[in-house]
Amino acid sequence: MEKLVRVEGVAAPLYRPNIDTDLIVPSREITSPGREGYAEKLFAPWRYLGPDRRENPDFVLNRAPFRAAPILIAGENFGCGSSREMAVWALRQFGIRAIVAPSFGEIFRANCLRNGILPAALPAATVAGLAERAQSGSLVLAVDLERREVREAGGPAHPFAVGEREREMMLEGLDDIALTLRRKGDIEAFQARDREARPWIWAGAPD
């Protein structure tokens, strides 16, 4: 898991509800089984115009200072839809390290935590205010995992909730598979009991 403690920088507003992972990376942009090369594919339907993929000058992430913003402010249910992790790879490879929204698609949120992006859920009214103030390009936020708060530069701090285990994994950059494998004894004991209790789960396959 990629380590992340605190992200500070300009916040880019993309304040629309239900932005789905098909918009973040459309299926047609997924052309090879690898994990690389997704920065250019991020928000392709909005970011580019025409078949020659000219940049759309009106799209927020094509404009200064948002082009280099490490923080995105989004609407309710951000990242809903497909589980495609490419959506998160694209955001990370583009340079986004934190997303502030009222709520997230559940699988997307889990994918963010495993790819060095911090999803911070704040109350809808708070996000609406931040999105409004971010329009000018002068809103600088510090999204702080250690303190579990989103702080406006020279302004108030807004607390967010994050699971204690997830927080620790991300703060320390821990390998979750290695941590679980330390419990191999527990897992094998469970499986031995389960083979007795639910043998149909363990029956060999017909082939």
Place this chain on the structure above:
Amino acid sequence: MAPRTIVEKIWDLHEIADLGGGQSLLHVDRILLHERMGPALLAGLAQAGRGPANPALVYGVVDHAVETLPGRLERSRGAGANAFVASMRERTAAAGIRLFDLDDPRQGIVHVVSPEQGIALPGCTLVCPDSHTGTVGGIGALAWGIGSTEGEHAVATQTLVRARPRRMRVDFDGRLAPGVGAKDMALALIGRFGAAGGDACAIEFAGEAVRALAVEGRLTLCNMAVEFGAWTGIVAPDDATIDWIAGRPFAPEGAMLDRAAAHWLGLASDDDARWDARRALDCSALAPQVTWGTSPQHAIAIDGAVPDPARATGAAREALERALAYMDLSPGAPILGTRVDAAFIGSCTNSRLPDLRAAAAILRGRKVAPGVKAIAVPGSAQVKRDAEAEGLDRVFREAGFEWRESGCSLCFFAGIDSFGGARRVITSTNRNFEGRQGPGVRSHLASPATVAASAVAGCIADPRALAAG
């Protein structure tokens, strides 16, 4: 013991360790992989020097990036092979994971195949790097979609770490009228409570209308739980579930099935179980549903009208205006009669045998309207064979539908299958997002019967009118 919901019972049966802070280390009984996320997942594991903890509990399919036109088998081999399918073959072979390849009689859409083959079972935990994995909640499995990195954890350890989900119960009361089905129930629910209405809960779908659904309908309902913003959906297994599972290739049989069935029936939520949230929907007056916009929550009754953004304010109004502009519809217009260029029947939502029968009942003796590109894609090779044994393929073909090989196909546009130049599509799939079915394509979600009726009419049409005529 304190009263529990079905999800709590399954959870307790799979909890290897309580990790504190509400988190559990859960056993995962089944892992399904497909060729779009499977290769990256297996490559990640291999790069870390890891492999599957128990390859016999992992199953691979090819469905997402496969074409569905006849002759695909030949085209998928050799130098022209699609990179995803080729990589899936290599990676699963290297990891010792069985793969239902294109030439396998068990090939099909992962969420259609796993219950059909008896791989998914009631009370089992099942994960897959696909958001519609909750589909198999329809047989009483606790199943949910994950990303590929979390999938690496599942494959390497046969476990996942998860917080106990919040509990929601949705009661569908009353009886459905003829011509109205599970898809209409799901769309009505999302239309009423919103695309985030499921609030990341584990939702049990209950009530008279759910009990009356065939198992395939329950799969459809649970399939759409993710479009409701749920973590997953589940329907308690009953005698109909057990009858449906008996005889499937990987399912237990004989005395073992009897023992399993007794266990499965005991999973039902206790009468006094506690819920964090409850919702209810009366189905007795439910009409067929169709979406007008770009989110599944833009669902309305088929005899309803497109909403007027002027009646909303702020961000909600902007979202409605944007959806109307994308869909090229006028505020207040009736949705019936909206012209369509294409019709699609397929996807993990609505591609099982009863879905094809419902569409065929409308299509029999009728023709698709001139200029409408109509495509039917059975959910699995098995569904296709079963449909052909009943002569459904002839009904579809004679009506003017293309009859294809199984796969995810045009549920999303991956640059493989295409609607050609069609702009407006009536579709039995699950997502009407902007560009989901192709750049600029406008998608109207509906049941297979509504898709068939609309294909015949050349515009969005009420299947009840045709069924009666």
